[in-house]
Amino acid sequence: MTEISALGEFGLIKRLTQDIKTTNNATLYGVGDDCAVLHYPDSEVLVTTDMLMEGVHFDLTYIDMYHLGFKSAQVNISDVFAMNGTPRQLIVSLALSKRFKVEDLEEFYAGLRAACEQWKVDIVGGDTTSSYTGLAVSITCIGEAPRSEIVYRNGAKDTDLICVSGDLGAAYMGLQLLEREKTVYYQQVDEAKKKNDQLALQQLKAFQPDFAGKEYLLQRQLRPEARGDIIKRLREANIKPTAMMDISDGLSSELLHICDQSNCGCRVFEKNIPIDYQTAVMAEEMNMNVTTCAMNGGEDYELLFTVPIGDHAKIEKMEGVKLIGHITKPEFGKQLVARDGSEFEITAQGWNPLQAK
Amino acid sequence: MTEISALGEFGLIKRLTQDIKTTNNATLYGVGDDCAVLHYPDSEVLVTTDMLMEGVHFDLTYIDMYHLGFKSAQVNISDVFAMNGTPRQLIVSLALSKRFKVEDLEEFYAGLRAACEQWKVDIVGGDTTSSYTGLAVSITCIGEAPRSEIVYRNGAKDTDLICVSGDLGAAYMGLQLLEREKTVYYQQVDEAKKKNDQLALQQLKAFQPDFAGKEYLLQRQLRPEARGDIIKRLREANIKPTAMMDISDGLSSELLHICDQSNCGCRVFEKNIPIDYQTAVMAEEMNMNVTTCAMNGGEDYELLFTVPIGDHAKIEKMEGVKLIGHITKPEFGKQLVARDGSEFEITAQGWNPLQAK
Numbered sequence A, B: 001m002t003e004i005s006a007l008g009e010f011g012l013i014k015r016l017t018q019d020i021k022t023t024n025n026a027t028l029y030g031v032g033d034d035c036a037v038l039h040y041p042d043s044e045v046l047v048t049t050d051m052l053m054e055g056v057h058f059d060l061t062y063i064d065m066y067h068l069g070f071k072s073a074q075v076n077i078s079d080v081f082a083m084n085g086t087p088r089q090l091i092v093s094l095a096l097s098k099r100f101k102v103e104d105l106e107e108f109y110a111g112l113r114a115a116c117e118q119w120k121v122d123i124v125g126g127d128t129t130s131s132y133t134g135l136a137v138s139i140t141c142i143g144e145a146p147r148s149e150i151v152y153r154n155g156a157k158d159t160d161l162i163c164v165s166g167d168l169g170a171a172y173m174g175l176q177l178l179e180r181e182k183t184v185y186y187q188q189v190d191e192a193k194k195k196n197d198q199l200a201l202q203q204l205k206a207f208q209p210d211f212a213g214k215e216y217l218l219q220r221q222l223r224p225e226a227r228g229d230i231i232k233r234l235r236e237a238n239i240k241p242t243a244m245m246d247i248s249d250g251l252s253s254e255l256l257h258i259c260d261q262s263n264c265g266c267r268v269f270e271k272n273i274p275i276d277y278q279t280a281v282m283a284e285e286m287n288m289n290v291t292t293c294a295m296n297g298g299e300d301y302e303l304l305f306t307v308p309i310g311d312h313a314k315i316e317k318m319e320g321v322k323l324i325g326h327i328t329k330p331e332f333g334k335q336l337v338a339r340d341g342s343e344f345e346i347t348a349q350g351w352n353p354l355q356a357k
Helices: A008-017 A065-081 A102-118 A170-194 A198-204 A215-222 A228-236 A251-262 A277-285 A290-296 A309-316 B008-017 B065-081 B102-118 B170-194 B198-204 B215-222 B228-236 B251-262 B277-285 B290-296 B309-316
Strands: A027-029 A036-038 A044-053 A086-096 A122-130 A136-145 A161-165 A243-247 A265-269 A302-307 A321-328 A334-337 A343-345 B027-029 B036-038 B044-053 B086-096 B122-130 B136-145 B161-165 B243-247 B265-269 B302-307 B321-328 B334-337 B343-345
Touching: A008 A102, A008 A122, A027 A122, A036 A086, A036 A122, A044 A065, A044 B086, A044 B122, A044 B136, A065 A086, A065 A102, A065 A136, A065 A228, A065 A243, A086 A102, A086 B044, A086 B136, A102 A122, A122 B044, A136 B044, A136 B086, A136 B136, A161 A309, A170 A198, A170 A215, A170 A277, A170 A290, A215 A277, A228 A302, A243 A251, A251 A265, A251 A290, A251 A302, A251 A334, A277 A290, A302 A309, A309 A321, B008 B102, B008 B122, B027 B122, B036 B086, B036 B122, B044 B065, B065 B086, B065 B102, B065 B136, B065 B228, B065 B243, B086 B102, B102 B122, B161 B309, B170 B198, B170 B215, B170 B277, B170 B290, B215 B277, B243 B251, B251 B265, B251 B290, B251 B302, B251 B334, B277 B290, B302 B309, B309 B321
Parallel strands: A086 A122, A265 A334, B086 B122, B265 B334
Antiparallel strands: A027 A036, A036 B044, A044 A136, A044 B036, A086 A136, A161 A302, A161 A321, A243 A302, A265 A321, A334 A343, B027 B036, B044 B136, B086 B136, B161 B302, B161 B321, B243 B302, B265 B321, B334 B343
């Protein structure tokens, strides 16, 4: 493994960025000057940013550097899709403590680049610096959309249909699974230490967490994909959502954002919330309510959007999209209708990193 | 003081951003959705980013939250000026440990906004999250320039004149001064503790560092200003630099960047390097070579640029700009000509946060 100090700041940046080619017409100049230079004469520029801190947003005992890079890019790209835009460029800043080696960074960049290649996004710059503790990642993604196509959170209207892509709660259950296996591992280590069982300690180095039959949950937690495919499908079907956002903090939290900003209420039906079989099984095992997981578990990066009721027929047959309820007048509040017909006020218990500690 | 958890993530963002008004025509939509929306039909978009980590880039025993916000914005705005652009928008991400209160963040934002107001830059978004240790700041600044006006680092030509704005080394001497006073303070505390002198310890709470006659050095370290005034002057004089960058890592390091990217050499004259009187006095006191401080001290945020020799008369009489040398063919190397006529190869000993630890 190569110490970063062996390359220095500029050597490191050179090594990480030397193979990066830019492919978008909108990218005039990428890495290597005070600024990147972008060209957007015919559409509006969309900009979003996210900061990920080790220990708060990710745990490197669960996720490797490749997947961290991949996920960091996807969650930012997801924000551009959530405006009905096309992602074009990405800028990445990293702050690293001494325990990270050049090869770790190369892994991170490999993941970042895999995600960017999937969506034809150019890496155009960033900053690489040091940190006293752990790893900090800050990503800015830039995209474009014609002004008339941009979808904000504030356009939902009474009677609009509420839709979500994919299924919900799986990323959260994936995190529970990873934490459970981590706990199991440390319990076994503790026990072996207590008994001073050197053989067991040796064997634990080859500890294999039990993920059998739960691969989908892991994939959803470690390798989320922005739903550009859904954006494409909506365009092909000639549907422009009235409001849209991506689900990063949990469905409940995002529904409240759309209702607050659109000044409306909503009625969402529990029975319609899309949940994968593995999510349901895992919730059962963990003695958790699967609907609560789907409503409040974060990091799904699915799209939540509303469409006019006139698009009902089109949206109903769209693959990968589920109709979960409808928008109401604000005085009807934000309601979850349970399977038995009882109603609950939706409150945000979303994943909140500011309360995580 | 208000705990951040009392407001929650969304409450905090609301409190920090509620008074922010956007004033640029290029800002269509700011804080509050998945992305900010910007409008740049007639010029290219410039994007730059910087990450600042507590303990590496700043020490909160020296700098208060207001000045940290101010400086964070200025150093990013400086990168847009360094492309000969006009800064327009800024996005800020913060990761905070528990010791930070709402009022600390308000101070940071007040400084950030003061810098943005100075340059008519809109704050259009960001991310606020938590950190296990200390404070991390990531800022992205967006600006614009007509394509024909953009100045890269790679356009310097043989015989071009090399210019710098302002004076150099003062920010670095300001940092030495702050560190010296911090050392003096802790020495006195240690001594008082050793003697168990409770009165002295009590009095040390009112310790006043000795900054008399060195206010300029402090200002340069704690309250740098991007040189938009120089950019304006150059435009008014109808001068377009052939290459330009801002001096963040030290003059030596930046000269090497321009020479490498422009494939040329340079001859810089020690006697021409602009140094303030306070910088010289402080270097003398600290037993440091003042030219070394000016060449290798970081954080000046002055502009380093080259102009065609035909602009000699115009540039010579420009206020706040000093001619320090000229560009040569690459085979002549990168030379510093000392006062006695001897020549030294310029090497980068620049301020490198990756080697700071």
